[in-house]
Amino acid sequence: MNTLVLDIGGTHVKVATNKHLKPIKIPSGPELTPQQMVDAVLAATDGWSYDRITLGFPGPVQHGQPMAEPHNLGTGWVGFDFGKAFGGKPHRFINDAAMQALGDYAGGRMLFLGVGTGLGSAMVIKGLVVPLELAHLPYKKGRTFEEYVGLSGLQLRGKKRWRKSVLDVIERLRAAMVCDHVVLGGGNAKLMKALPEHVVLGANTNAIKGGIRLWDMPEIPAPKAKPLTAPKKKA
Numbered sequence: 001m002n003t004l005v006l007d008i009g010g011t012h013v014k015v016a017t018n019k020h021l022k023p024i025k026i027p028s029g030p031e032l033t034p035q036q037m038v039d040a041v042l043a044a045t046d047g048w049s050y051d052r053i054t055l056g057f058p059g060p061v062q063h064g065q066p067m068a069e070p071h072n073l074g075t076g077w078v079g080f081d082f083g084k085a086f087g088g089k090p091h092r093f094i095n096d097a098a099m100q101a102l103g104d105y106a107g108g109r110m111l112f113l114g115v116g117t118g119l120g121s122a123m124v125i126k127g128l129v130v131p132l133e134l135a136h137l138p139y140k141k142g143r144t145f146e147e148y149v150g151l152s153g154l155q156l157r158g159k160k161r162w163r164k165s166v167l168d169v170i171e172r173l174r175a176a177m178v179c180d181h182v183v184l185g186g187g188n189a190k191l192m193k194a195l196p197e198h199v200v201l202g203a204n205t206n207a208i209k210g211g212i213r214l215w216d217m218p219e220i221p222a223p224k225a226k227p228l229t230a231p232k233k234k235a
Helices: 034-044 096-104 145-149 151-177 206-216
Strands: 003-008 012-017 024-027 052-057 091-095 109-115 119-125 128-132 138-140 181-185 199-201
Touching: 003 034, 003 096, 003 206, 012 034, 012 206, 024 034, 052 096, 052 206, 091 096, 091 128, 091 206, 096 109, 096 119, 096 128, 096 181, 096 206, 109 151, 119 145, 119 151, 138 145, 145 151, 151 181
Parallel strands: 003 052, 052 091, 109 181, 181 199
Antiparallel strands: 003 012, 012 024, 109 119, 119 128
């Protein structure tokens, strides 16, 4: 089965398949809507043959759908009919950091942190990927983790101070998540100079591998909602 993998980021949408492993980069940005993304992907992959689609989404994903609008893209992602837009092909959503974490995983309790436009995070434990949403938690001086180690923090504070913050965030989150090692990915990970022994640089291309691996994992169905019952009247 040939899988079309979309790694949707704040700067680019990377597109690849099992047969086209070198990703095509499509510009994204803060105004990108899902329909614009679909149109651009279909144009870029005209003539490609694929059986199913993995969408790595830069935000929370639950029960196979985006749960909130992404911070670094346009609006309209929640509730958009991606199945119809892609001609009815089977598709699965996964948080983009979780997708790369799945591609980078090689054993143990692994924490993945992606420093790019924002801050992506996920854990993999015994092969089970657990998406996390740590970027917008408070960190220092009323600012979030993402504001320190995302692109805006890099541009505002410079590389030297940014690197120091990245190392501090790694150690804080590694301790909180009780993990064996950390994989640091994302477009700006290459700017780091020295990393502790328990931290390794991930390959951004492994996100494509993670998108393909996702289809080897069972899809967990959404829980059935329990019917509401009226409170019992007091005697």
